Amino acid sequence: MHIIDSGNTAAANGVKLARAEVIAAYPITPQTPLTEKLSEFVDGGEMDAQYIPVESEHSALAVCIAASSAGARAFTATSANGLLYMSEQVHWAAGARLPIVMCVVNRGIGAPWTVWNDHQDAISQRDSGWIQIYCCDHQQIIDTVIQAFKLAETVSIPVMVCYDGYILSHTYMPFEIPDKGRVDAFLPRISPEYRLDPENPVNLNTVTLPDIRLDIHGKTAPGYMEIRHNLHTDLRSSISVVEEIDAGFKKNFGRGGNPLIEPYRCDDAEFVAICLGSLSYQLRLAVDKLRNDGIPVGVAGIRLYRPFPDQAVREAFSSKKRLIVIEKALSYGNQGALCGDIRAALYAATGSRPDISNYIIGIGGREIQTNMLVDLLEKACTGTEKPGTEAEWIGLRM
Amino acid sequence: MDKKQADKKREFARFISKSEPGPGDGGRTGSWRVARPVIDLEKCIPAKKGRPACFKCWAFCPDGVVTKTVPPEIDYEYCKGCGICASECPVCAITMMAETDFAKKKAG
Ligand code: SF4
Numbered sequence A: 001m002h003i004i005d006s007g008n009t010a011a012a013n014g015v016k017l018a019r020a021e022v023i024a025a026y027p028i029t030p031q032t033p034l035t036e037k038l039s040e041f042v043d044g045g046e047m048d049a050q051y052i053p054v055e056s057e058h059s060a061l062a063v064c065i066a067a068s069s070a071g072a073r074a075f076t077a078t079s080a081n082g083l084l085y086m087s088e089q090v091h092w093a094a095g096a097r098l099p100i101v102m103c104v105v106n107r108g109i110g111a112p113w114t115v116w117n118d119h120q121d122a123i124s125q126r127d128s129g130w131i132q133i134y135c136c137d138h139q140q141i142i143d144t145v146i147q148a149f150k151l152a153e154t155v156s157i158p159v160m161v162c163y164d165g166y167i168l169s170h171t172y173m174p175f176e177i178p179d180k181g182r183v184d185a186f187l188p189r190i191s192p193e194y195r196l197d198p199e200n201p202v203n204l205n206t207v208t209l210p211d212i213r214l215d216i217h218g219k220t221a222p223g224y225m226e227i228r229h230n231l232h233t234d235l236r237s238s239i240s241v242v243e244e245i246d247a248g249f250k251k252n253f254g255r256g257g258n259p260l261i262e263p264y265r266c267d268d269a270e271f272v273a274i275c276l277g278s279l280s281y282q283l284r285l286a287v288d289k290l291r292n293d294g295i296p297v298g299v300a301g302i303r304l305y306r307p308f309p310d311q312a313v314r315e316a317f318s319s320k321k322r323l324i325v326i327e328k329a330l331s332y333g334n335q336g337a338l339c340g341d342i343r344a345a346l347y348a349a350t351g352s353r354p355d356i357s358n359y360i361i362g363i364g365g366r367e368i369q370t371n372m373l374v375d376l377l378e379k380a381c382t383g384t385e386k387p388g389t390e391a392e393w394i395g396l397r398m
Numbered sequence B: 001m002d003k004k005q006a007d008k009k010r011e012f013a014r015f016i017s018k019s020e021p022g023p024g025d026g027g028r029t030g031s032w033r034v035a036r037p038v039i040d041l042e043k044c045i046p047a048k049k050g051r052p053a054c055f056k057c058w059a060f061c062p063d064g065v066v067t068k069t070v071p072p073e074i075d076y077e078y079c080k081g082c083g084i085c086a087s088e089c090p091v092c093a094i095t096m097m098a099e100t101d102f103a104k105k106k107a108g
């Protein structure tokens, strides 16, 4: 069924189709309509789930952690300072290997207070051990939410589905709601790696000693470092699982095909703009304009940000002349977070390496006009100077 | 769950922090203790009755170091001195004795 509705509604429909069993969330702009929609679904009997209203985001994820530990399919969603408030539990959920899915409706973080879009919220949690996927339109939101549950349950790692506040969350566009029966077939219930069972009580994630040790049966039990190393290696192995799940989704629903990096006019491009989220679709307009002027430029949206698909980055970009990394977040005091990752990935490339220039744009919702992107790309593609090492901020007015 | 998924599943989360409650699960927790629980067998219900009863100390001890025996016994190698048993005991049979006092008493 095709409908025209908001990105938040797309996400809510994905959660409904995925048959989440426990939903706990605290409303925060611009995520609020998503959780309102879900509470409507549950209240109206359209979803057989427990909707647990909580007093904070920390509790929202704590509830999901408990529910997921008990074997339930759990979902939450947040934005900005709400995500920061739950940060302790964010790290916990990953360390505990719980297949929770969370939508992060991207918004800038205070101070000063802002409710508008950038990516600093999700970027601040990139090292938490969660999988992070960015969406570019409503169809990707609903499709990604469904796939996220399968991914999380396959690899026992929680997944953040990130999409731009307002730009996607509150705008209306057409998207298809996949058929229920086919989603059920695509997303069967995978029995969790472990679940709480009163018949067989266990300790989960108690104080874990630095060194390995013998458990009460005299068997070797992993120490903290083994458990954390396993999380990391499983994240690295998840890259191929993301590709497999995308391929399976494409077979069933006809959409997908670029789950790691989504390229546009990149094949013959000498210059490639790289970014996260919906900005990559806006950049397509600028690319088309410059292509008309004969500039060989393309754009690539990074869809899987953690685990970072560094091998795919090397394959896609090491032979390019220049990369133009445009970001709505940064590692303060250094450079754009994505740019740092791209640079690190390409440093390991054998042979040629492109020049890389880094731009920070749209922070705290500062408007990004397409003609700004055209100017930016044109300068970056036609400039003869080597790019500097400092990130350049675009759109500053003072 | 189909077979392929089951196989895939097994490759992930090989190490998680899961253990059974029991003495020593958290290391040599006896060294944490500043006060030790001492059971007064004159008051302890199973000890007085001479048959299994009560065992709230056994049920509540977070480290599983109290035995479900008549009388209950505490493994001081791992008892961390949290005092939960003392506050749960319905007849106040358990007192928390400062380790310094215990050492002095032992030294005579
Ligand atoms: S809780 Fe008190 S009365 Fe009950 S078994 Fe333990 S020491 Fe004895």
Ligand code: SF4
Pocket: B037, B060, B061, B062, B063, B064, B065, B066, B074, B078, B079, B080, B081, B082, B083, B084, B085, B086
């Ligand atoms: S003080 Fe009591 S409850 Fe606490 S660890 Fe020792 S025996 Fe167990």
